[in-house]
Amino acid sequence: MSEDDKLYPFDEIEKKWQKFWLDKKLFNVDTKNFNNKYYCLMMFPYPSAALHVGHGRNYIIGDVVARYKMMRGFNVLAPMGWDAFGLPAENAAIKSGVHPKTSSLNNIKTMKRQLRQWGVEYDWSREVTSCLPDYYKWTQWIFLKLYEKGLAYKKKAFVNWCPSCKTVLANEQVVNGACERCETEVNQKDLEQWFFKITDYAERLLSDLMKLDEWPQRVKTMQSNWIGRSVGVEIDFSIDGLPDTLKCFTTRIDTIYGATFIALAPEHPLAEKLAAGTKDEKTVLKAIGKMRNESRINRAKTDVEKEGVFTGRYVINPANNEKIPIWISNYILMEYGTGAIMAVPAHDQRDFEFAKKYKLPIRVVIDDPGQSLDAAGMKEAFVEEGVMANSGKFNGISSNEAITRIGLFFEENGWGKRTVQYKLRDWLISRQRYWGAPIPIVYCESCGPVAVPDKDLPVFLPEDVEFRPTGESPLKYSEKFVNTICPKCGKKATRETDTMDTFVDSSWYYLRYITPHLTDKAFDRGLVDKWMPVDQYIGGIEHAILHLLYSRFITKFFHDIKATGFDEPFKRLFTQGMIIKDGAKMSKSKGNVVSPDILIEKYGADTVRLYTLFIGPPEKDAEWSDRGVEGSYRFLGRVWRLVEKTQNSKLKTQNQGNITKQATDLKRKTHQTIKKVTEDLEGGFHFNTAISAIMELVNETYEAMAGIESGRDVPEDILNHAIETVVILLSPFVPHIAEELWQRLGKKNSIFRVEWPSYDKSAIARDVITIIIQVNGKVRSRVSVPFDVSDDKLKESVLADGKIKNFIEGKSVKDLIIVPGKLVNIVVK
8 A cells, every 4th residue: 555545643652652652661660559550451462473453452452452541540460471391382393393482482472573563562670481491480489389298199091092182181172072182082092190189179160160250150150060060979888709899979979779780981090900810801802992092082972972981890789789890891980079970770871781782670759740651661761850769778768858768778787978079180280292391390219209309490491402292201312401410319310291280380370470580489479469459350251260370379279388378360341252264263273363463464453453353242253354444444534534624624603602502412422432342441452332333423523514515613612622532532442543633623632531431411412402202113203302301291292292192083092101311102092
């Protein structure tokens, strides 16, 4: 686009004001001054690639909120940093053939430039980068604190393994059975791994969701479902011929008398032991191996073909002393309950299908009150409430009542206990990859696992390591890293070679921003307690479970060890929708990425910002349209010309006391717009409707100026107030053009040091309103009445209207319905 074709000189003014904000440190804040504080935080990004317009929504929204709150008089803390460790950054480095540190730091430079081009500003003096030692030193310190309290531990377990990324994944990082990063199908491996004991916090993480009344209900529901609280009975089944006890958790203890077999997950720790020494041991072990290699997503499906193998062992049902067989089955998953179920085919559909296939007994213990059930003739399981049958002394009572009574019965006899279980599993934090914070543990032949002392932190990540994944940690091959001295006894020792999950890094970064340069501690409790919790957190819905749940856990842990005085990190949460192109999420592989750099060069950053905010409700996904960008550009051109026209023309106005209808309408519209935009920014971030309201005010201001030119007077103060209001209200959305126009209006200070306008209620009130008059639902006339007209006076005016008199003449008025401020409907017969 040539200079002559530009609607306004955006390139010149955007560079000018970006430099101004940086030089004046507009966004820098002294955290020691916490009066009227407002902590506005955007989720920090992975520096794995350049930003596209889809990424911009998050940061632009945050920038709008921060600028608006500044103008409301808040002391706004708006920092930014980089989630630079982990798979996204490492995979990007592998693809480019550049070392992850070099790749990450180069990407940070690019992304920082792009953010500034967008006019998105932060307090850059607080920048944190999770892959640098001054940050991951404290991530390691957090690990040690958890280890000290018994909340970090290592155990052998079946874990999710991504064959493409060649590392383990936490349960939360597996989506529909696939790696959430590369979408490769995940399988299971039996490995020794480090875990954080988040399950100790399950009840608090669940119950404290009630405190988060400014979080989207959708996010709270997702967390609640993930934690998955169930109330039931844990039954101790003795195994015939073995000293072991098999624990099964059930929410349906009322069906215990109908249990005809036990089903174990193939990953259950007793699975192989049960087969040992039996005549079919080899067959059972082969079947177990086959089931373990099946896709977990398929195994979890209700319509999966049920497969199983009999172990040759039995348990004793304590309710009736009956021996029932133990089977291994593919439809039982280790992550649910205890990985073992008491199977009741008559009253569970999956058990019913399995029993039918393997010809196992089906026994009805809950009868249908309407029609007695016959096990032999059942086509499907009966899963409704009913009346107890074939259940000893509990026969005849309702199944609901039986849940309580049989639970007590089992407790009294020592056969089990009523308890609460959670679907949530401990957080797997080990990664067999290079690019992560080293786990600060050493292994000594004399002392066993030993924590690295705080004074020896950080354990530096070596940079001279072949970082491409092999399935084992690349750190194993660095002798310099591995070989060390035991801090306890001084003998030779080796370091832990797994690195930490990147979600450990991001679980606490919001605390570091407040005192980012401390060298003797992770954060200053005194200041953190003043600034936390975060007043407004902004990010994607994809982090509803992983990052947000982990951050809540770490915050509660800090509270428990008295490192902080609060137990929830984020007071208010906003999750923005995605911007999509051609019906799909933007990605290079799909070829639908829209670069902001090209658009900014053609239309300017303010145009990109405006369209991003105007595209639709920010919490919903929205389709990107290049034509829409042009529309936003044309609107900004109109705003530019509006101010230019005011400055260049000599509009003749009469004395200030002569207020015409057009002047009154413009004044009213100005105050209505202030009210609307303020409410949209304070409420649910309805940026699109706020911008629409400003567009209407611009239109009405143009009409008023045209009226002046044709002789209809609008006093100068009303016109100027309208124009200044347009510029101020636009400023959080399009800051560069707003700053420039503000200056051209003769103002000296930055527009972001101007107080946000308030509206005058009396100016909004209309002196006269127009009421639609309907007869039997059809519009027949209109009448002008005082704004505060009473119902009786309104009826008089309506019935006195000439047109209405003609329509109702000779008819009987049965009813007269008033919709206040809008219409009157006369019902006649």
